[in-house]
Amino acid sequence: MSAALTQLPLRAAERPNIILTMTDDQGWGDVSYNGNPVLKTPHLDEMSGSGVRFDRFYAAYPVCSPTRASVMTGRHPCRYGCFSWGYDLPLREVTVAEALKPAGYATGHFGKWHLGGIPYAPGRTNRGRMPGPDDRHPNNQGFEEYFSHGNWFDLNPDKLYHNGKAAGRIEGDTSDIVMDRALEFIRKAKRPFLAVIWFPSPHGPHQALEKDRAPYLGKPGNADFYGEMAGVDRNIGRLRAELRRLGIHRDTMLWFNSDNGAIPAGSTGGLSGAKGNLMEGGIRVPAILEWPGRITRPFTTKVPCGTVDLYPTILAALGLRAAGQMEPLDGISLLPLIDGGMKRRPKPLAFQVRDAKGAVTSAALIDNEFKYYRGPAWAGRIQVKGEGQREHLYNLDADAAETQDLSTQQPEVFVRLRNEWSAWNRSVERDLEAYPFHKS
Secondary structure (H helix, E strand, C coil): CCCCECCCCCCHHHCCEEEEEEECCCCCCCCHHHCCCCCCCHHHHHHHCCCEEEEEEECCCCCHHHHHHHHHHCCCHHHHCCCCCCCCCCCCCCCHHHHHHHHCCEEEEEEECCCCCCCCCCCCCCCCCCCCHHHCCHHHHCCCEEEEECCCCCCCCCCCEECCEECCCCCCCHHHHHHHHHHHHHHHCCCCEEEEEECCCCCCCCCCCHHHHHHHCCCCCCHHHHHHHHHHHHHHHHHHHHHHHCCCHHHEEEEEEECCCCCCCCCCCCCCCCCCCCCHHHHEEEEEEECCCCCCCCEEECCCEEHHHHHHHHHHHHCCCECCCCCCCCCCCCHHHHCCCCCCCCCCEEEEEECCCCCEEEEEEEECCEEEEEECCEECCEECCCCCCEEEEEECCCCCCCCCCCCCCCHHHHHHHHHHHHHHHHHHHHHHCCCHHHHC
């Protein structure tokens, strides 16, 4: 939907450029700065030492489309029926592009979309169950320009679309192809810009360029997976170098994160669980914010943050609020953290997974060091059989691998977090009343 503004934006000279980069299926341990013994990510390593490195950053959902929707809206995806991969982002929700475009920003999306409206997006989708199902492409979500794919894609893709028109077969690595178009957009921008750059790598089936996989041949792990990450890292380096060449790096808010936790080819960095569940390995992901004009002293933070925080942080940085803003936002502005004043998160991060009929299948709530979790038990990346759905309490500061259930040892904390999750879930249920398709 279109979003007018309810307050004047900052003057043009005060408005930073915004770049949101995201990988597909990169686990918390799939960067060398988090201790991966095989994978080398020199450009991400350098970036992690140049801004804010988030050691506890969470995808809103343990699979891709819902997390992508949370980045766009600052709201948990279950509020609008985006329950799994291949589900859409309804036009009724306000996106970050719709908020920034009326403020004079050039807006562009490049790479994997997977939120509807672009052909070739297989999956369990709610398209066709609400009016205008074919209108959920980026041009109708606030983006003036898009060069995007309906889902993931690999080497030499042939199903990318440029503003609704098929781009045909394009030779090369996906990260190179996406960054080529994004950099072209950035160079041409005559005003502050929002560039959303969503790499399709390192999603399976993994097809890396020979030059990218060659250094990993004969080493433990999947050389093509590592090669795809090498392609991502190379293009993060290209992006950072071009921002400096253009002289705009100081005034650019550059975000990097993954959309969910590790897949079998990747690494959780020793966390339990993996993609598809709400254990730490399924939702804790690598994340960095580089913004030299504001972050003058790089630091690492263990304050829990997540993809729902990007939208409110960006709007707070620009002094904007979109008319027609859907409430409540689940994220918070991270400006106090960026400026060094936030030592603990003032509002918990809540999570849930729902099935195609809208039933909650697992739940979690993170309040700084404590985590309430309801779902199957895991031992590392192996699900414990025979225990079914159980409720747990973990202290993530002392037990990041979630091996010790404290629910009976600290019952007051356990009950408080469970009640907070229940209250949050009631607000999700109220929002879902506007999207009755989830019950069909």
